[in-house]
Amino acid sequence: MSSPGTSRWEVPLAERMRPKTLDEFTGQGHLLGSGAPLRKLLDAGRTPSCILYGPPGVGKTTLVRLMASETGRDILEINAVSAKVSELRDLVAEASNLKAMRAGHAAIAFVDEIYHFNKSQQNALLPSVEKGDLILVGTTTENPWFEINKTLLSRMVVFQLSPLSEDDLAALLKRALADRERGLGNLEIEAEEKALRRIAAMAGGDARQALTRLEFIAASVGARGGALLTEEGVLSALPLAAVRFDKASEDHFAVVSALIKSIRGSDPDAALYWLARLLAGGENLRFICRRLLISAAEDVGLADPNALPVTAAAVQAVEMTGMPEARIILAEAVIYLAAAPKSNSAYLAVDSASKAIEKGDLQEVPFHLRPDGSGYIYPHDDPRHWVPQQYMDRQRRFYFPGTLGMEGEMASRLRKFWRRFSEGGDS
Known part of the structure; x- marks a missing residue:
């Protein structure tokens, strides 16, 4: 635990209090509680090749060491960033010797932040993992399904660890x-x-x-x-709480997702909380602004067409002010978006049109709409500023108006022009 001659009080409390047995381990009951899957394996003396995925400070490294001690296995630690292929081959050889000496009991090869492994490093270990010459256990704070090579991932079990309650x-x-x-x-x-x-x-x-x-x-x-x-x-x-948020981590995407989903769900309090989390974590203001602009168009949409210009104005104001004042401007935009009526009709409409084109619905431009064509009727010449006229070679329906806010008025106007916007209409 400490070097010779070093007072144990020089060792940090967190290190001194590392659990020595599974019964001392705090949290992760879904993995280590009575009857939980990993606990049952360890009690039976078995350890799978696995990845322990979770945020810092939840016991990943401690659990690896307990997995070794509880099952009576040697543990060989390697650094995913600096390990050379030659060093990994030496480790494989050492693991093979240990297995022979321990009557077939394979050693654990422990790799911290395993997502740093490159292809050459993986190739050096994969055959030994497949044959059972060693048990590969990696820890990571990054989502393994995004960050780790699928070839390696397919040979391992992923156990997700949660923040402690x-x-x-x-x-x-x-x-x-x-x-x-x-x-x-x-x-x-x-x-x-x-x-x-x-x-x-x-x-x-x-x-x-x-x-x-x-x-x-x-x-x-x-x-x-x-x-x-x-x-x-x-x-x-200790006036400041620890903010579990890292712009480069999975939490970054989780918090952003929570902000947008809270806006979409019309909960301004939740949206403000997640905005504050992003700001406390030092999130790039332009990134937040881009997401709010998208939400204004995708989630509020035509139910309140003012949402997009209001958000765009907020974005410009944020650019001109910066923090800390920008937080007030962003809060105003977030509250407006969360409280606004919602419609995703524009999002669905453009996706529907795009899918039609992808499937080969490639229409010719009607002759009267071409620059060199004839027969086009100018709508503004009519007192209604509208005339019955064909604008597609074959009529298709992509836009289905919502009923909330200003979009309801738009739908009513369109029903007067086109039968397809009336129930059962087709033209």
Whole structure:
């Protein structure tokens, strides 16, 4: 755990509190609870080649090491970024020797952030994985179905780990505060339940973050000669919560998706929350603006044609102001879009027309509509500013108006012009 001559107190609390057994492991009950699939395999002494996928601080590395210790296997660790093919071949040879020495018990080859593996690295390990000469276990914070080569993925099981719940984190913090061997028990500091809950809530599901925060604030209390950890003390020492969001990670796409779906579902409070999460994570303002413009056209659409110009004006204002004022402008646009009536008729219409063309519906331009044609009737010459006239060689129907907002009025006007916009109409 620590180098010779190094005080154990120099080792971070999160490292000291790493679980030594599966029963100490916090969270992930869907994988390790009684009767859960991975737990049953480990209890039977079996370990599959697998990928542990989840955000930081949820126990991926700890679980790999427990998988080895619980099943009595050697563990060989390799770095996905720096490992050379020659080093991987040496690892394969070592794993083969260990298997022979352990009466057929294969070693675990542990690869952290396995998505960094390139094709040559994969090719060096795949035959050994297929033959069972080693058990490949990788961890990743990136979505393996997007980031990992399908050839490798097809030979492994993916186990997804979730952020820890507030209850799990609070229990972990309480245990760390009381543990005299590995934790902070020798400080003899008591903690209000609300204080531990506050630290847990601020950690964003990350056990490492929660323990790091506890260690810092407990040391602060101890340095002042105090013996009680209060919620007020937590808030004054640690005013900012850990935002689980990374522009390059899967969370980035999840939060953006939540924003757009909240707008589409007409929930301004949820939409504002996810906007704030994006801003707190340092999301590029232009990216947010592009998504709002798309939502204005796709989700609000013709039910409120003002949504697009309102959003476009917000985008221009954001460009001129920047943060922190841009957050107010974006909030106004998000509230407008979420509260507006909704219609995706334009989105469906253009997709329908595109699919017709893809299927070979390639019509000739009617002669009277060509620049060199004749017979075209100018609609503005009629008092109605409309005349019955054919605009396609073969009539097709792509646009089906919604009934909300201004689109209902548009539909009513179109019904006066074309029978196909009336129920059962075809022209």
